[in-house]
Amino acid sequence: MDAIRPTIHTSQRGDVRRASSTFTELARQIRDRGLLRRRYGYYWTKLVAAPLAVAVCLIAFIWIGDTWWQLFTAGVLAIVFTQIAFLGHDAAHRQIFVSGRWNDWISLILGDLLVGMSYGWWQHKHTRHHANPNKLGADPDIELPVIVVTAEATxxxxxxxxxxxxxxxxxxxxxxxxxxxxxxxxxxxxxVFARGRLERRWAEITFLSIRMVGYVVLVFIVLSPGIAFVFLAVQLGLFGFYMGIAFAPNHKGMPVVPRDMTLDFLRRQVMMSRNIRGSRFLDVAMGGLNYQIEHHLFPSMPRPHLRRAAPEIEAYCREHDVPYTSVPLITSYRVVVGYINRVGLGERDVFTCPLMEQREAIGAAARSAG
Structure with a gap:
């Protein structure tokens, strides 16, 4: 991307203002269809089921006892914890309740107490990602410790x-x-132990301590040391793998834009995101993250409405010449792996931004006409 550093001129700023009104029209259509209404029955069912599912798994874990068959329990727990993390993601985006306080506490209980992930840490990181997806210097999700997803990091x-x-x-x-x-x-x-502002720090420390220390102690009480270590490795490994394959297809391999590029909200969210086509089973398996475009445009939209909103938003984007990407799951993984492989090998400009390509084409045409 070093070779392309666009400057937004006055006429382009006018385009941005017009595009902003374009999103306003889309938002009105979505609101008029009732797709931003709360789904209390759907979410209360999940909120009751989440702790019950954990309780059932732990009771089964204790009942099965010290045996290598517990590795199957580890796999089930990995799935349960990931599904609860998806539910915590919904709460953090204010999808469940109108009250921000209620959503925050639900996120703390689901994330810190049941899953073992700090809500405060995740919220800070995820908010920055939503504001500027795939933007250099602004999106923490493209600044990974081992895998690099930008030529600059390479x-x-x-x-x-x-x-x-x-x-x-x-x-x-x-x-x-x-x-x-x-x-x-x-x-x-x-x-939670670092310096800096963190709301409800002591609640997070308490919940994380109960979850992590209590869980590990229980594992070593029920299982012999050898089986316990393998059990934890399998559960943690599958949990991380499941989380990774759910989040990786959303933005990896989509255009990465430079720090100084300004895009209107509609294009910034749609062009940097990728939807995954599939059945309702895929919707459940990916926690609604397969509708990444709709989620980025309307973060507080309840998960059950994402499937209904997708065809309307796609049609609207096509009508307004906004690139809308939707591919099967396997295709998305193929693109992601191919992309990060080329970045890792040091290739430059692995993917360019479609809007920039469009501007270059218009500029070339104007120069030819002149």
């Missing part, structure tokens, strides 16, 4: 081990996701 100084890992990161992408669960827990602990 050019930074790196030791031989990191250099080798990045050169092979396409091949190693899915295995690396097995460590994502451990990373999420570690980042959460660092955040």
């Amino acid at each position: 050019s930074t100084h790196q030791g031989p081990l990191i250099g080798w890992l990045r050169a092979h990161q396409g091949l190693l992408f899915f295995p690396i996701l097995l460590f994502e669960g451990l990373s999420l827990h570690a980042s959460s602990v660092r955040r």
